[in-house]
Amino acid sequence: MGAFELTKTNEWQKLTHLAPKTRSLRELLLEENRFRDFSFKNEYLLLDYSKNNLEKDGLETLFKLLEKMNLRQAIKAMFSGEKINFTENRSVLHTALRSGGNSVQSSLPLNDSKTLKEITTELAKMKKLSEEILAKKISSDEPAITDVVNIGIGGSYLGIKLVIEALGNYQNHLKTHFIANVDGLALEEILTKINPKTTLFVLVSKSFTTKETLTNALTIKKWLQKRTTGNVLEKFVAVTANEEKAMEFGLLKENILRFGDYIGGRYSLFSPVGFSIMLNLGTKNFENLLAGAHEMDEHFLNADFSRNLPILLASLGIWQINFLNNSNHLVLPYCHFLRSLPSYLQQLDMESNGKSITKAGQRVAHATGPFLWGEVGTNGQHSFYQSLHQGTQSFTADFIGVKTMPGTYAHHQKILLANMLAQSEALALGLNEAEFLENSKNLNLTESMIPHRLFAGNKPSNVLILEKLTPQALGYLIALYEHKVFVQGFFWGINSFDQWGVELGKSIANRIEKTLGEKKITERFSPSTTALIKYLNS
DSSP: OOHHHHHHSHHHHHHHHHGGGOOOHHHHTTSTTHHHHTEEEOSSEEEEOTTSSOOHHHHHHHHHHHHHTTHHHHHHHHHHTOOOBTTTTBOOOHHHHTTTGGGOOOOOOOOOHHHHHHHHHHHHHHHHHHHHHHTTOSSTTSOOOOEEEEEOOGGGTHHHHHHHHHTGGGOOSOEEEEEOOOOHHHHHHHHTTSOGGGEEEEEEOSSSOOHHHHHHHHHHHHHHHHHOOSOGGGGEEEEESOHHHHHHHTOOGGGEEEOOTTSOGGGOTTSGGGHHHHHHHOHHHHHHHHHHHHHHHHHHHHSOGGGOHHHHHHHHHHIIIIISOOOEEEEEEESGGGTTHHHHHHHHHHHHHOOOBOTTSOBOSSOOSOEEEEOOTTGGGGTTHHHHHHSSOOOEEEEEEEEEOOOSOHHHHHHHHHHHHHHHHHHHHOBOHHHHHHHOTTOOOOGGGGGGGOBOOOOOEEEEEEEEOOHHHHHHHHHHHHHHHHHHHHHHTOOTTOOGGGHHHHHHHHHHHHHTTOSSOOSOOOHHHHHHHHHHHO
């Protein structure tokens, strides 16, 4: 269904009509059964979406519209391996990566035996190589590995970092470091911390042409050659979809892990791209991560729309973005271990759905993906929350906490969760003048000073609380957001699985690089950029 048809449907028109009639959150939250009717709970998590200014009629209309658009068929098309990434003529099969995780019996509708065999083979190779490394067998004349450096950027970095940090209670003795930025200072910072003789480098690049990653890898290779003897490339493991390029770099064939082009970078942490995760957490925990994601895959594929978590979250977002014009979305984890979740979801959502062209090649007639950002709580409360409570920009938010976290200082967890619930409550209800005056009888304020102490409220948010932060729960959570993004991209009629928007800047950067340090500028740029190049060359 094209964008023009979408906006002409009866359901779209009804939702457009409902939006200005939406009751305030203060009024909606007075309803006795509001939480019961607008929450979801299972063994992994509790989702409270009662603080959305949306009523049953609107939510049911969104579900009907998705049904009319044949969302169920689109979901099956992705799981079945149809080439839904139409601009690159590729299947989208990150779900197949976890279909066998932890010996789960899968009902996913993929019958591509070749692809399944490739996935199984590489997972087995990951396990074998991981065990060899931990058993000191990667290089017989070297001491045991103490550090792992993951070299990669974007999808070759963000998900890996998130998982290793999030599962801090499951880590082994290895210290894992990340080199993503091409900034030499970032590289130098890591190299000063590690021992070249006891460090393994995991080089992750789908194409094996990513400039930042290969620049860092070549610098590290030279750094090692000055500090060690023998073949320094024994200390590298490559993860790529382009084995030929990895071999040209000099990598040992037995140290190359492959994955197919049907795995997008931002969906790849469950593939061999997650090798650093397996090294740090162990095989069993990696398999449990896969198993948790697989459970979400099964849920997404089979659950009714009204009790389907990805469809539910996606529908809430569509309502806010397309009908209430809330184009900012915040991810606010109240858990130190989830501190990288905003950055991970920022790439997942904005690289997937930051598009403006439909499948028909036409410009969309409606808003698409939001600007997504956030910060770990309670840090953000002392930074940008002032604007959330009393600023002029509209937004939605996901508050994410963990019910039970092991730790020495248990009373900190109580304070942390209290702050999370308080912020969601304050954003929803605000504080009016009558309430302020009732609670501030002893303050001697002039009439003009009172408005500064008031809060408009009516700011929507979801509260998502994990029972525990286990590998299974984390896999479940990540897959939930993956599928939410898929549903929204489908609704907007865009391709969530390409990222042509990152290419133009790369090509211009390559041209500018050739001119930096040169006396004569032969490339043509805008007068502004030319002047900047001349300044840098002076």
